[in-house]
Amino acid sequence: MKSKPPHRSLNCLDFFVNDSTTSKLCHLEAQACCFVVILSGYCQLTRGDSRERSNSCARVGCSSQSQLRYCNVKMRCVVAITIVIAFLQHGMGYTQERRYVEGSNMNLGEALQFLREYDREASGMCFRVTSSQWNYSTNITETNKRRMLEEQALSAKFHRLSWRRATSYTWTRLPDPIVRRQLHMLAIEGRAALPEEKFNELQQLISDMKEIYSRARTCPHSINSINYNYRQSGSCDLALEPDLTRIMSHSRDYEELLHVWRAWRDAVGPPIRSKYIRYIQLANHAARLNGFHDAGQQQREGYEDSDINTQLTELWTNLAPLYRELHAYVRHRLVERYGPERIRPDGPLPAHLLGNMWAQNWRSLADLVLPFPAKPTVDVSSEMLRQGYTPLRMFHLAEEFFTSLGLKPMPPEFWRHSMLEKPLDRxxxxxxxxxxxxxxxxYRIKQCxxxxxxxxxxxxxxxxxIQYYLQYADQPLxxxxxxxxxxxxxxxxxxTLSVSNPRHLLGIGLLNNVTDDYESGINFLLLMALEKVAYLPFAYIVDQWRWGLFAGDWNIDEMNARWWELRLRHQGVIPPIPRTEKDFDPASKYHIPADMPYTRYFVSLVLQFQLHQALCEAAGHFGPLHTCNIYRSREAGRLLGDILSLGSSRPWPEVIRIMTRGRTDKLDAWPLLEYFKPLTMWLNVQNRDESMVGWSTTGEDTALFARWSQDGGYAVVPSVLITFLAVVFALS
Ligand SMILES: [Zn+2]
Structure with missing residues (x-):
């Protein structure tokens, strides 16, 4: 069942006596109320960022109801706020009401019959499309591409038809919960509600944007660079994979990194920008026809929780302190490498110095930041080569991990049809x-x-x-x-949290001994944190930006500035050079032009530690969570099998309840924090002498991307105009 969105208080007086409220809406109310008071001449505007200003205003002018009464603007304030809120709710998409599309057919028998037919036809369609995609991915030719596009077009047609048939039922009122659940999935999916012409336009736009992304090439910084395997002297043919990715991770040359960072964004951002604007319009149009406020709300429907964004924000709030510790530690090492004139010792980090095109994975900085470089790190690659491992043997080793838990082996078709090595002939x-x-x-894996x-x-x-596929194979499609x-x-x-554990590698004969001392443990956890903790804010903000755009929280002429505002606020990174609205930096990440949701990666980061903890508990593990390995535990395997075999047949909170044996039905940040606890304590000590854990933001930082931000007050501007109009109206 859907829960209703929580009631939001619209009373600005409440806000001023309780400034702990952090929701965006209340933040806007505060600004509005503050400006009413300011314009009425009773308060003075204080400097600082917008949040600080709200608080300061609350302190100087409106910290209690009696003072407000003294200000004698109470009624005007309430009237103005009501108008402002009406504006905001109308224009900015906070209204979370949603009306599902459904028809008048209440016949359960017919609905069951339709779902049986759908299952059969959709399975056949899925087989044909997947086969054509496989054929193309494992043999890239124009013919295979054309066949794949033909199958995809047929599939799109089939899904439009299925959507129409599913929404002919009054499905929200059918008595069978399994039928209701399946029809719900069909009714909310995709853009099938669009008229054919617009549907095709949207598909074409996405395909064009992906094409621009995959065809983008850049010029080298210098043909003498050791990171550049130039094919032709001076030719501009560097692709994201593998060229630019390799330079971003291996180069420590500030100018070369800057060149690559900028060249990639120049190559993809501007050409994608105008297409993306049209894409937003069409995606929103489809969502509205489907009964949603906007395309962001439609994406969130996949989480079956109208309040999922609040959960995500809470998770990030709990995880951010650990990220800030890591950020401060890495900054210290980067200042040593690049100098304080390039990185402010208490400031955000230039986004091109973190070993990755999007600063989302810092693992390749290991050589700069590893705490105890004299200690051996766990890399069994050379031992695998020494023991004569082949790709096939590696796959058998992995299979044995799953069967040791009592889970299913790979079927014969897997071994017959998978592509385990890169073929030489195509x-x-x-x-x-x-x-x-x-x-x-x-079921197959494709891997070089x-x-x-x-x-x-x-x-x-x-x-x-594949194990997940095998476990839920008996569910309806x-x-x-x-x-x-x-x-x-x-x-x-x-x-992989279990498999990468040194004790596991020792157990399967790939390590000769485990160095079980404290320093090796910190090295191990820091490497993990560079991959997982560093990724958290990026995984969080991609859809925060996209959802804000879909909802109309900001205009298209500030798309890039808003992207950087989020990057600075949550990730503590700034662009290394000024950005304008001619740039379109979000498009540098594939999932934006490719129309692929991103929140799943944030959810997965949190959930994997929750699952790891649950499996370790089932396996009877004692000791720190990062030393756990579930290999050969039938109990852990049983629990995992129970979770996987459900597929998506039940709402996910129920699955989490089964996973945690009744303790919670929510996403929980605690297991991740527990896993990294020894590292957190170590970082606390390392960062003792840092002037700031986290980052201070100056006007210069924000001026890199927001043209109106000379005093750091850019976040206020859009609401100022609305507020001003409202105030004029209220005072008249
Ligand atoms: Zn995966």
Whole structure:
């Protein structure tokens, strides 16, 4: 059942006596109320950022109801706020009411019959589309591409038709909960509600944006760079993968990194920008026809919780202190490397120095930041080579991990059809992926495996996807999915938390001994944190930005500034050079032009530690969470099997309740914090002498991207105009 959105107080008087409220709406109310008071001449505007100003105003002018009465603007304030809120609710999408699309057919028998037919036809359609995609990805030719596009077009047509048939039922009132759940999934999905012409336009836009992204090439910084394997002297043919990614992770040359960072954004941002604006309009149009306020609300519907964004914000609030500790520690080391003239010792970090195009994974900074470099790090790659491992043997090793838990082996078709190595006779897409052909027997992995520890972990991750497919194979097609959009990735990553553990590698003969001392443990956790903790804010903000845009919280002429505002506020990074609205930096991340939701990665980061903790508890693990390994635990395997076999047949809070044996039905940040607890304590000590844990923001920082931000007050501006109009109206 859906829960209703929480009631939001609209009384500004309450806000002023309780300034702990942090919701955006109340923040806007505060600004509005503050300005009413200010313009009435009773308060003075104080300097500082907008939040500080609200608080200061509350302190100087309106800290209690009696003072407000003294200000004698109470009634005007209330009237003005009511108008402002009406404005905001109308224009900014805070109204969360949603009306599902449904018809008049109440016949349960017919609905059941439709779902049976759908299951059969959609499975066949899924098999054909997946086969054509597989053929293209494992043999990139124009013919295979054309066939794939043809199948995808047929599939889109089929799904439009299914949407129409599903929404002909009064499905919200049918008595069978399983029928209701399946029809709900069909009725909210996709853009099927659009008229054909607009539907095709939207598909074409997404396809064009993806094409721009994948065809983008840049020029090298210098042909003498050791990071540039130039094919032709001076030719501008550097692709994101593998060229730019390699330079971003290996180069420590400030100018070269800056060049690559800027060149990539120049190549993709401006050409995608205008298409993206039209894409927003069409995606929103489809969402409204589907009964949603906007396309962001439609995406959140996948979480079956109208308040999911509040949960996400709470999770990030709990996790941010750990991120800030890591940020301060890494900043200290980067200042040592690049100098205080390039990185302010208490400021945000330039976004191009973190070893990754989006500053989302800092693992390649290990050489600069590893706390105890003299201690050996766990890398079994050379040992695997010494023992004569092949890609096939690595896959068998991974399979044995799952069967040791009592889970299913890979079926014969898996071994027959998977692509485990890069073929030499044709072009293929090498990115590792796991495939379900929707016919109950054909499951495959595609991976250009090399004998290395990284690839061994990737195999376990991909095989966890296959295990999920195998476990929920008996569910109807619509329920053959993760319990929520974050589950699939979380399961794969939870498995690799066990596999990457030195004790496990010792157990399977890839390590000769485990150095069990404190310093090795901190090295291990810091490397993990560079990958997982550093990723948290980025994984959080991508959809915060996109949802804000869909909801109309900001205008298209400030899209880029808002992106950087979020990056600075949550991630503590700034662009290394000034940005304008001609740039479109969000498009530098594939998931934006490719129309792929991103919140799943944030959810997965939190959930994988929750799952790891639950499995470790089932396995009877004692000791710190980061030393746990569930290998050979039948109890852990049983619990995992119970969770996976449900697929998406039940609301995910129920699945979390099963996972945590009744303790909670919510996403919980605690297991992640527990995992990193020894590192947190170590970082606390390291950062003792830092002038700031976190980052101070100056007008110069914000001036890099927001043209109106000379006094740091850019966040207020859009509401100022509305407020001013409201105030004039209220005072007249
Ligand atoms: Zn995955």
């Amino acid at each position: 072009e293929v897409a090498c990115r590792a992926s796991a495939w379900d052909f929707c016919n109950h027997k054909d 495996t090399t004998v290395s520890m990284d690839d061994l972990l990737t195999i376990h991750h991909e095989m966890a996807h 619509l329920f053959r999915d993760g319990a929520n959009p974050g589950f699939h990735e979380a399961v794969g990553d939870a498995i």
